Amino acid sequence: MAATTDTSGPGTAVPRARLLLKEVAWRHQAGEMRPEDLPMAAAEALAAGMDDPALTELAGMPRNADPRDIRDAFEQALSDVGITPPDRGQAQRYALRALAERFVAGQAPLAELASADWWETQVESAEERAFVALIPPCTCCLAYTLGLDEQEWETRLRSAALALAARPAVGPGS
Incomplete structure (x- = not known):
């Protein structure tokens, strides 16, 4: 938690x-x-x-x-207690932003990024789209999916994660 x-x-x-x-x-x-x-x-x-x-x-x-x-x-x-759960789409956007923050902080390994179906997330912002577009379906498909070397991909992903993490928060505390 x-x-x-x-x-x-x-x-x-x-x-x-x-x-x-x-x-x-x-x-x-x-x-x-x-x-x-x-x-x-x-x-x-x-x-x-x-x-x-x-x-x-x-x-x-x-x-x-x-x-x-x-x-x-x-x-x-x-x-x-009067708490209404969010719809699934909002909750997934919240989780996506949290993932970007953990990645920027060095707390989310690359394997965690490719371990979920982030491409199914209903993104709403350009920052969300940019971050999701760089997440391959699995780590073994990195070069095939993105056509980048891993160093370049990680650099682009970090940049997209920083941009997403800088956006106003979506979620329970916002």
């Missing part, structure tokens, strides 16, 4: 927990969080100060519970 580091004092626990839960909703909708990870995320939101019966029920579910039951409990908990 993304770090929520605002610990400025009384009254900030529930807003931090709410932001944490929104982040989970966005990541789950983007396909970055598996259903079996949602009970732990619910437990973290409870520990951060959120109090809701459906969230408590979700936090108590085992990782090996039926994924449909976990998703239903998660959706109920979000509804109870």
Whole structure:
């Protein structure tokens, strides 16, 4: 989960927990969080100060519970606390920008870039299009797909990632 580091004092626990839960909703909708990870995320939101019966029920579910039951409990908990999950397209754009930020920071290896179906993301900006256009379907197809040597590709990709990361954020905290 993304770090929520605002610990400025009384009254900030529930807003931090709410932001944490929104982040989970966005990541789950983007396909970055598996259903079996949602009970732990619910437990973290409870520990951060959120109090809701459906969230408590979700936090108590085992990782090996039926994924449909976990998703239903998660959706109920979000509804109870007034969080509306984003549509899948917005969530994927959020995940794409987060990937660009991790790549720029040296935290996303090249294999991670080519391991998802980013080409299916409904991009809306020129920066998103430029970044997605440079992501091959797999790392072994780099030269075939792009016709570039790996050094040149990585340079172009870094430039596109920097441009995307500089755009205003889309997501739970924006």
